[in-house]
Amino acid sequence: MEINDNNQLLRFTTAGSVDDGKSTLIGRLLYDSKSIFEDQLESVTATSSKKGHEGVDLALFTDGLKDEREQGITIDVAYRYFTTPKRKFIIADTPGHIQYTRNMVTGASTANAALVLVDARHGVIEQTKRHSFIASLLNIPHLIVCVNKMDLVDFSEDRFNEITREFEQFSSKLLVKDIRFIPISALLGDNVVNRSENTSWYDGGTLLNILETLHISSDINKIDARFPVQTVLRPQSEKYRDYRGYAGRIASGIYRIGDEVSVLPSGFNSKIKSINTGEIEIEEAFAPMSISMTLEDDIDISRGNMIVKKNNQPEPSQEFDVMLCWLNNESAKPRAKYIIQHTSNEERAMIKEVVYKIDINSYERQKGNSTLEMNDIARVKIRSTHRLMIDAYRDNRNTGSIILIDENTNETVAAGMIV
Incomplete structure (x- = not known):
C-alpha cells in the first residue's frame, strides 16, 4: 500500500x-x-x-x-x-x-x-x-x-x-x-x-x-496491525440505534473490511464489519489514522483491549525488560508500585530490578547501582499485575513504549522503551 x-x-x-x-x-x-x-x-x-x-x-x-x-x-x-x-x-x-x-x-x-x-x-x-x-x-x-x-x-x-x-x-x-x-x-x-x-x-x-x-x-510499521481501543461508541440516536463501534488510533499496520481479527487479551476472533473515520465509511485504514470499527460478532470489548490480526499477534507479557529514563525529582523507590500506561491500557506495576545504568557520556554499563535519579537511563525489569500486549520498541514505537505514573501524586515519573 x-x-x-x-x-x-x-x-x-x-x-x-x-x-x-x-x-x-x-x-x-x-x-x-x-x-x-x-x-x-x-x-x-x-x-x-x-x-x-x-x-x-x-x-x-x-x-x-x-x-x-x-x-x-x-x-x-x-x-x-x-x-x-x-x-x-x-x-x-x-x-x-x-x-x-x-x-x-x-x-x-x-x-x-x-x-x-x-x-x-x-x-x-x-x-x-x-x-x-x-x-x-x-x-x-x-x-x-x-x-x-x-x-x-x-x-x-x-x-x-x-x-x-x-x-x-x-x-x-x-x-x-x-x-x-x-x-x-x-x-x-x-x-x-x-x-x-x-x-x-x-x-x-x-x-x-x-x-x-x-x-x-x-517509518511507519505497516506489517504488525495493532489497534488499541480507547473507547466504545454507543450513540443513542435513531440512525445508529444498534451501532457498537470501537474507537481509537491505529498504532501500526493496515485494517480492511472483512479482515479476520483477534481481540486481546480475551483471544476471541471475529471479522471487521465496517470502518469509519468520522461519519464517513471507508474500505481500509492504516496507522496513524483515528477510526472506529465494528465487528461481525458481539464481543465484550473495553478500553485497554487491543484488536490485532488473527495471524500476527503481540506477545502478552507480565514481566519484561525496559530501557527506562527516570523523569522525576524523587528517586525511584525499590519495588514500589506504580501505574503503568501502555497504549490505552493502565495497570499497576513495580520495578523488580535495575539490571544496569548507562553512562550516557561514555555509553558504559554501570552494574550494582539500583537507585534511579532524575535523568538516569537504565535497563530495568518490570512486572505488571496483568499481562500487557507488548512489542519490542525497535519494531513498534507505539506498542513498545510505556510510562510509569506515581499513583499518589499522579505525576509521570518515567518513560520507557521495551527491549
Whole structure:
C-alpha cells in the first residue's frame, strides 16, 4: 500500500549543546519560510531592541518561558507548528544542558527526525555524542547533523569534512539508519531555507528542502496491525440505534473490511464489519489514522483491549525488560508500585530490578547501582499485575513504549522503551 509523503506531518526534534544555536535555527526556519504571525514578529522585534540586539533575535521565537528569556537558554520543551505547501511540521525544541536529558527524551519520543547541531568551531563534543545516543536509543529513523556557525570558520570545506568524519567515526555504533550532514549558519540563514553562495562546494539540499523531501512513509510499521481501543461508541440516536463501534488510533499496520481479527487479551476472533473515520465509511485504514470499527460478532470489548490480526499477534507479557529514563525529582523507590500506561491500557506495576545504568557520556554499563535519579537511563525489569500486549520498541514505537505514573501524586515519573 502506498502512503503519499506529500502533506504528511513530520515531527522533528532539535538537539545540541547550550549555545549551539538550536533556538536561532528554528527561528530562522520559521522566519525565512514566512511561518510567523505579525504580532509575534512585532513582540520579538520589540524585545530584541529592548535588549540592545541589532535586528531580530531569532531565538526569541521559541523561548517562551521567562527564565529562558532572561538567561538566554531553553529549559523546557517548546513545541512549534509550521507548514509549507509540501508538508506540515511539529518542532520540539529541547534543552542542551546535561540536567535536562528528560526533556530531550520527551521531545524526541514521537519524532521522525532529529536535528543535531554541532558548533563548527568546537566540533563533536561529549554532548553531541550524548544527544545522538539518545536519538538512537529512541529509534529516531533520521538524523540530520547541522554543522552550524560555518560563518565563524570562513565556510571552510575542510573543517566541514573533518567534523563529518569525526561524527561518522563514533556514529557507527548507533542504530540510526539515515544520517545526513549539512553546513549552515542559522544566524545568517545559509543553507537553512535558502541556498548559500558561501558553500559552492556543498551540493546537497537546504535544511528545509531535506525536511520537505525526507521519506517518512516507511517509518511507519505497516506489517504488525495493532489497534488499541480507547473507547466504545454507543450513540443513542435513531440512525445508529444498534451501532457498537470501537474507537481509537491505529498504532501500526493496515485494517480492511472483512479482515479476520483477534481481540486481546480475551483471544476471541471475529471479522471487521465496517470502518469509519468520522461519519464517513471507508474500505481500509492504516496507522496513524483515528477510526472506529465494528465487528461481525458481539464481543465484550473495553478500553485497554487491543484488536490485532488473527495471524500476527503481540506477545502478552507480565514481566519484561525496559530501557527506562527516570523523569522525576524523587528517586525511584525499590519495588514500589506504580501505574503503568501502555497504549490505552493502565495497570499497576513495580520495578523488580535495575539490571544496569548507562553512562550516557561514555555509553558504559554501570552494574550494582539500583537507585534511579532524575535523568538516569537504565535497563530495568518490570512486572505488571496483568499481562500487557507488548512489542519490542525497535519494531513498534507505539506498542513498545510505556510510562510509569506515581499513583499518589499522579505525576509521570518515567518513560520507557521495551527491549
